[in-house]
Amino acid sequence: MRHRTGRPAGRRGRWWAPVLFVTAAAVVGVLAEPGITPVADSYGSPAAFMSWDQLLHLQGRMNETAFALQNSPGQSADQAVAGVVAAPEAKHLTVYWHGELTPAAKAIIAQSRAPVVVKAADHTAAELSEASSRVVELAGPADVQLVNVARAQDGGGLTASVVGGEAEAARLREAVASMGVPVAVTPGGEPSVVLADPGRNNDPTAGGAQMASPICSTAFAAKVGGQAAMLTADHCFPVTYGDKRWPSATPGEGPVFGARSTPQVKLKNNAVVDVAAMSQMPGFTFEPRIWTGPAAHLPGPAQQKAWVTGAVVPQKGNWICNMGSRSGETCNLQITDRTEDYFADVEIGGHNPDGSPLTELRHFALGWQAKKRVTNADPNPFAGRRGDSGGPVVTAWSGVPGSAGPTMTAAGIVSASVGKAFRCDPSTYCFKGIQFVGIDDALRSLGASITVTASSNTAVRIDMRAEDLPVAAPGGSGGVERPDRVVLIAQNGASPSGDSDGGFHTTDPGRQGTVWDLTPELQGGYSLLNITTGRRMRPEVGGTFQIANLPNPDPNTDIVQLRGRDNRCLKAIDGFRWWMSNQMLVSGQLKMGPCDPSSPEQRFEMAPVGTGLTDPVPAPAETGDAVVPEYVDPAPDASLASAAGFLAKAHDRYAPQGLGVPQSYTGGHFAPGPEFGTTGYQASFTYDNAVIIAALLQQKNRDVARATRLGDSLLYAQAHDSVPDGRIRASYEPDPFITPATGAPYVGGFSVYTGNMAWAGMAFARLYSVTHEQRFLDGAQKVANWIQTNTADTRGLGGYTGGYVDTTGTGADMVRKDWKATEHNIDVGAFFAMLADLTGDQTWRDRSNNAFAFVRGMQADDGRLWTGTGTDGVTQNRDSVPEDVQTWSYLATLDPAFSRSVDWAAENLAASDGPYRGVSFARADTSKVWFEGTAHLLAAYHARGAAGDAAKAAVLQKSLTDAQAGAPNGDGLGIVAASSDGLKTGEGDTYYASLHTGATAWYLLAGQGANPFRL
Incomplete structure (x- = not known):
C-alpha cells in the first residue's frame, strides 16, 4: 500500500501589537420638554475622515485612560505623569511621562480602550504646578503683571504671559532664571476679564440661566453638605453685591432664587478656584437640567431645557460647548491648555471717574483654556461673551454635529476670557477663547457632588463626586448617526x-x-x-x-x-x-x-x-x-470529544509520555495476524501526525501539551536522520519510536515526499504560532529549505516536484521523482504562506505564489484539478482525478475559482455504501465512502458557506457521526478510513475499514469548521 502524501494548512494567525481603539457610547432618546423639538446648528467635523460620532466617542475613551493615568498610584518625583493631550482627531492619546512608567501606568495603558502614545517628559505635572506658584511669587517683586502661567503638557516647562512689552518680560525672565524649570515669558498679553455683563431675565432653576447682579450664569445642580445647590463662578459674588441673586437684570426685582452658601476656595499664593455654590430659596427647585439653544436673552421656542445625565474629567484636545446664558449653545471649542494659574480683571462694584467699572486683577488656579475652531459650516469665531461667567461647559455631541445634544455631560464651569475682546454686537464684547474650571476640580474644591439623571429615567437622581466622574460616558449618537x-x-x-x-x-x-x-x-x-x-x-x-x-x-x-x-x-x-x-x-x-x-x-x-x-x-x-460564508452547524460536542479521545488513546498506546508517535491504522485489515504480526500494521505516517497536530491545536478538545509532544517527536526524527539536511521520512514505527542501540528514530518508510514535508512544516508553523517556541520555527525553516533546495522546478508552470522515493526499503537508494503533484503544490503553497506570515520574509510569499500558480494551471474548464504532470514536468497527468486536490485547493486559498473544484468533487466523486454518504477517493471507485475525503468536503463547506452548503454539510456530518458509531471495525470513538474494505484509489492503493488517525483528525477539524491550511 502506498499512503498518499501531502495536504494543506490553517488560519492565518496574526501576532500583532494591539491597536487600541474606542467603544461607542450613546445617550438614548431625546429628553427635552414635551412638544418642543431641539434646534441646533449643524457643524461639520473638524477632523478629516472622522464623523462627530467617531470623534467624540474616541474623546471619551481617551479621557477615561487619561484620568486613570493622572490618578494612578506609585507616582513620585522620579516617575510621574507630566501631561496628556486627548485630541481625538489625532487618533491617539498622547501621554507625557517623566521617568520610567510605573507598573500601574503600564497596566492602564495595556488595558486602554483608546490608542496610546507615550513620550518622555523632562518634568512632572506636580513639579510644574509648584513652579507655576513660584513664578507668581516672583512676579510681584519684579513689578510684572501676569496674565497667566500655562503648564506645557509635554512637561517641558511653563509659559508665562505678561502685560506690557519686552521690558516687563525681561524683568520676569531674570527673576525666574534660576528656578530650574524652563519658563518662556511672552510680552503683550491681554488681561483676561471675567465674563459678566448686563442681560435679561430667565428661569434660574437650570444651568445656563442668567442671574444678577453682576450678570452671570448658573451652571449645574449639585449637593453641598447634603443640601441642594447650584454651581456657578466665585467671581460672580463681588463683596459690594452681597450673596443673594435674582433671576433678573436688575437686582431687587423679583424673588431671590439663591444665595451663596460656600466660602471662597484659595490655594497657594492666594490663588482662587473660581467656583461657588448657591443654596436654593423657597419656591425654587434646582434641577439637573441646562438651557439649550440660542442665547438666553433671545426669545423663541428654541430655548429649552435638557437633562444632565453625566459628567467627565476634561482633557487637553477635548471638544466642548459653552452653554453660558449670554452666548447660548456655542460649540466647536477645543481645549488647548491646562492653566495652573491665570489672572483676570474682576468687577468689584462701583465705577471709575470715566464711568468704567471698578476692577481688580485676581489670581485664579486650576483652569483650562479652550478656543473656538472655525469651520466652513461654523464661521462664527467667538467662544464666549460677557455674561457667560459661571455657566456650564459640556462635552460636544454628535447626533446633531456642532451641538451639545438632547442630554448633557458636564465638563466644567465658565470662568474668564482668553485673548482680546471684540465688540460682537452693540451691547457686549465677545472672545475667541474661554477659561473654565473642570467639573472635577470644582466638585473637589467645594466638597460637592453634581446631580445628574439616569438617561433612561429622568426621575432618578444620581449624585456624582469628583472621584466618580471617570465612569460617566461623554454622550453619543443615540443611534441616530452611524459612524463612518x-x-x-x-x-x-x-x-x-x-x-x-x-x-x-x-x-x-x-x-x-x-x-x-x-x-x-x-x-x-x-x-x-x-x-x-x-x-x-x-x-x-x-x-x-x-x-x-x-x-x-x-x-x-x-x-x-x-x-x-x-x-x-x-x-x-x-x-x-x-x-x-x-x-x-x-x-x-x-x-x-x-x-x-x-x-x-x-x-x-x-x-x-x-x-x-x-x-x-x-x-x-x-x-x-x-x-460572508453561511453558517454550518458543527458536529455534536460529544462526537468531537470521542474523536479526540481516540487520538489520545492511540498516542498513549506506545508513548504515554515523552517522545513517540501513534499507529496510523488499527483493526480490521490491519489487525494483528499473519500479515502484520502480533501488534498489527505498525506504520505511523508523518502526514497523519501533522494532521493530528493541527486538530489538537483547534478550539474544541484543544491539547497543546500532546500536540507539542508529537511535534517534538517529528523534530527529533528530523534532527537524528541519517542524512541531516532537514528531511523527514514518510513514516516511522511507534514501537519503539527510538531505537535503543543508536538513538535514531525507527524509520518505517524512507521516502521523502514533498507533500509530507510540507505537512510537517505546517505542523511546526502552527506549533510555533501557538507556543512561540523557537525550535518549532527552526524546524519549519529546515523543512522549507529542504523543499526549496531539492524540489523547486522551473519547467512548464514551475512549482515543486514530488521528492525522493526509496526503492530498497533501507533508504540506500533514493530516486528523485520529477513528476509534479497538484496536491504537493497545494501543501507547499499553504506552508510557505504560513512561513511568510510568521517570519515576515516576502521570499516565502513569492515561493508560495509560485506553487499556487502551478495549481491554478492544473484547473480544467469544468473546474476540476488534474493530478499534476508527468516526469517531463509539463504534460498534464489526467489518468486519475483525486478528491483531495479539489477541496484542498479551496481550503488553502479560499479562491472562488476553486469553489468550482469543490462542486465538481461533490458531484462527480459522490459515493454511497449502505447508510453512509460522502465522496470516494477518485472516480476509479465510487462504490465505497472515503471518510477522510468526506471530512475534506465537510471542511470546505464550512469554509465556503455558499447558499445550500449548510444542508449539504448536514448530510456529510450525519454520515461521519454514524460511521463513528457503527462503521465496520470501529470502536465508537475513531473514524475508519473507508466504509468497507477494498476502496481502490486508481493509483494502485487500497483503503480499508480500519480505524485511522488521519481520518479521525480530519473529522475533528471538519466537525468544528477548522481549516488546517491557514493559521
Missing part, C-alpha cells in the same frame, strides 16, 4: 476580520484587519469595506447589511444586529481563548446564520475609530467583494 469607520465587537468578545484573499475569521478587537468603512448603498443598507485589504464584506452576492438597533440594558452603548436576506444575520463565533489572559489564541469564524437577537455572537457594538496612530488616509483601492 468602525471595529465590530460581538458581545462574546469576538471581532470580525477579513483576509486579503476574501476569507474571514474572528479575533480579538484591534488586531490587524478589523477596521471597516461603513458604506451606505444605493439599494439601501450598508456594506463594510476592509480598510486594510480593500475587500468589501457583503452578506450575500450583491447584498447589503440592514443594521437594526437591539434593546440593551446599558444606555451608553448601541448594540446592533447586521442582517442579510432570508433571516440570516452576521455571526461572530469566538475562537479558543487562553484562560489566564482571555486572549484569543485560535481564531474564530465569521458566518451568516439564522437571526437570533439574543445571541451574543450576533449582538455587535460598532466602535468608531480613526486609522490608528497615523494621520487619516483614504481606504485602499477596492479589490472586490467578499461574501
Whole structure:
C-alpha cells in the first residue's frame, strides 16, 4: 500500500501589537420638554475622515485612560505623569511621562480602550504646578503683571504671559532664571476679564440661566453638605453685591432664587478656584437640567431645557460647548491648555471717574483654556461673551454635529476670557477663547457632588463626586448617526476580520484587519469595506447589511444586529481563548446564520475609530467583494470529544509520555495476524501526525501539551536522520519510536515526499504560532529549505516536484521523482504562506505564489484539478482525478475559482455504501465512502458557506457521526478510513475499514469548521 502524501494548512494567525481603539457610547432618546423639538446648528467635523460620532466617542475613551493615568498610584518625583493631550482627531492619546512608567501606568495603558502614545517628559505635572506658584511669587517683586502661567503638557516647562512689552518680560525672565524649570515669558498679553455683563431675565432653576447682579450664569445642580445647590463662578459674588441673586437684570426685582452658601476656595499664593455654590430659596427647585439653544436673552421656542445625565474629567484636545446664558449653545471649542494659574480683571462694584467699572486683577488656579475652531459650516469665531461667567461647559455631541445634544455631560464651569475682546454686537464684547474650571476640580474644591439623571429615567437622581466622574460616558449618537469607520465587537468578545484573499475569521478587537468603512448603498443598507485589504464584506452576492438597533440594558452603548436576506444575520463565533489572559489564541469564524437577537455572537457594538496612530488616509483601492460564508452547524460536542479521545488513546498506546508517535491504522485489515504480526500494521505516517497536530491545536478538545509532544517527536526524527539536511521520512514505527542501540528514530518508510514535508512544516508553523517556541520555527525553516533546495522546478508552470522515493526499503537508494503533484503544490503553497506570515520574509510569499500558480494551471474548464504532470514536468497527468486536490485547493486559498473544484468533487466523486454518504477517493471507485475525503468536503463547506452548503454539510456530518458509531471495525470513538474494505484509489492503493488517525483528525477539524491550511 502506498499512503498518499501531502495536504494543506490553517488560519492565518496574526501576532500583532494591539491597536487600541474606542467603544461607542450613546445617550438614548431625546429628553427635552414635551412638544418642543431641539434646534441646533449643524457643524461639520473638524477632523478629516472622522464623523462627530467617531470623534467624540474616541474623546471619551481617551479621557477615561487619561484620568486613570493622572490618578494612578506609585507616582513620585522620579516617575510621574507630566501631561496628556486627548485630541481625538489625532487618533491617539498622547501621554507625557517623566521617568520610567510605573507598573500601574503600564497596566492602564495595556488595558486602554483608546490608542496610546507615550513620550518622555523632562518634568512632572506636580513639579510644574509648584513652579507655576513660584513664578507668581516672583512676579510681584519684579513689578510684572501676569496674565497667566500655562503648564506645557509635554512637561517641558511653563509659559508665562505678561502685560506690557519686552521690558516687563525681561524683568520676569531674570527673576525666574534660576528656578530650574524652563519658563518662556511672552510680552503683550491681554488681561483676561471675567465674563459678566448686563442681560435679561430667565428661569434660574437650570444651568445656563442668567442671574444678577453682576450678570452671570448658573451652571449645574449639585449637593453641598447634603443640601441642594447650584454651581456657578466665585467671581460672580463681588463683596459690594452681597450673596443673594435674582433671576433678573436688575437686582431687587423679583424673588431671590439663591444665595451663596460656600466660602471662597484659595490655594497657594492666594490663588482662587473660581467656583461657588448657591443654596436654593423657597419656591425654587434646582434641577439637573441646562438651557439649550440660542442665547438666553433671545426669545423663541428654541430655548429649552435638557437633562444632565453625566459628567467627565476634561482633557487637553477635548471638544466642548459653552452653554453660558449670554452666548447660548456655542460649540466647536477645543481645549488647548491646562492653566495652573491665570489672572483676570474682576468687577468689584462701583465705577471709575470715566464711568468704567471698578476692577481688580485676581489670581485664579486650576483652569483650562479652550478656543473656538472655525469651520466652513461654523464661521462664527467667538467662544464666549460677557455674561457667560459661571455657566456650564459640556462635552460636544454628535447626533446633531456642532451641538451639545438632547442630554448633557458636564465638563466644567465658565470662568474668564482668553485673548482680546471684540465688540460682537452693540451691547457686549465677545472672545475667541474661554477659561473654565473642570467639573472635577470644582466638585473637589467645594466638597460637592453634581446631580445628574439616569438617561433612561429622568426621575432618578444620581449624585456624582469628583472621584466618580471617570465612569460617566461623554454622550453619543443615540443611534441616530452611524459612524463612518468602525471595529465590530460581538458581545462574546469576538471581532470580525477579513483576509486579503476574501476569507474571514474572528479575533480579538484591534488586531490587524478589523477596521471597516461603513458604506451606505444605493439599494439601501450598508456594506463594510476592509480598510486594510480593500475587500468589501457583503452578506450575500450583491447584498447589503440592514443594521437594526437591539434593546440593551446599558444606555451608553448601541448594540446592533447586521442582517442579510432570508433571516440570516452576521455571526461572530469566538475562537479558543487562553484562560489566564482571555486572549484569543485560535481564531474564530465569521458566518451568516439564522437571526437570533439574543445571541451574543450576533449582538455587535460598532466602535468608531480613526486609522490608528497615523494621520487619516483614504481606504485602499477596492479589490472586490467578499461574501460572508453561511453558517454550518458543527458536529455534536460529544462526537468531537470521542474523536479526540481516540487520538489520545492511540498516542498513549506506545508513548504515554515523552517522545513517540501513534499507529496510523488499527483493526480490521490491519489487525494483528499473519500479515502484520502480533501488534498489527505498525506504520505511523508523518502526514497523519501533522494532521493530528493541527486538530489538537483547534478550539474544541484543544491539547497543546500532546500536540507539542508529537511535534517534538517529528523534530527529533528530523534532527537524528541519517542524512541531516532537514528531511523527514514518510513514516516511522511507534514501537519503539527510538531505537535503543543508536538513538535514531525507527524509520518505517524512507521516502521523502514533498507533500509530507510540507505537512510537517505546517505542523511546526502552527506549533510555533501557538507556543512561540523557537525550535518549532527552526524546524519549519529546515523543512522549507529542504523543499526549496531539492524540489523547486522551473519547467512548464514551475512549482515543486514530488521528492525522493526509496526503492530498497533501507533508504540506500533514493530516486528523485520529477513528476509534479497538484496536491504537493497545494501543501507547499499553504506552508510557505504560513512561513511568510510568521517570519515576515516576502521570499516565502513569492515561493508560495509560485506553487499556487502551478495549481491554478492544473484547473480544467469544468473546474476540476488534474493530478499534476508527468516526469517531463509539463504534460498534464489526467489518468486519475483525486478528491483531495479539489477541496484542498479551496481550503488553502479560499479562491472562488476553486469553489468550482469543490462542486465538481461533490458531484462527480459522490459515493454511497449502505447508510453512509460522502465522496470516494477518485472516480476509479465510487462504490465505497472515503471518510477522510468526506471530512475534506465537510471542511470546505464550512469554509465556503455558499447558499445550500449548510444542508449539504448536514448530510456529510450525519454520515461521519454514524460511521463513528457503527462503521465496520470501529470502536465508537475513531473514524475508519473507508466504509468497507477494498476502496481502490486508481493509483494502485487500497483503503480499508480500519480505524485511522488521519481520518479521525480530519473529522475533528471538519466537525468544528477548522481549516488546517491557514493559521
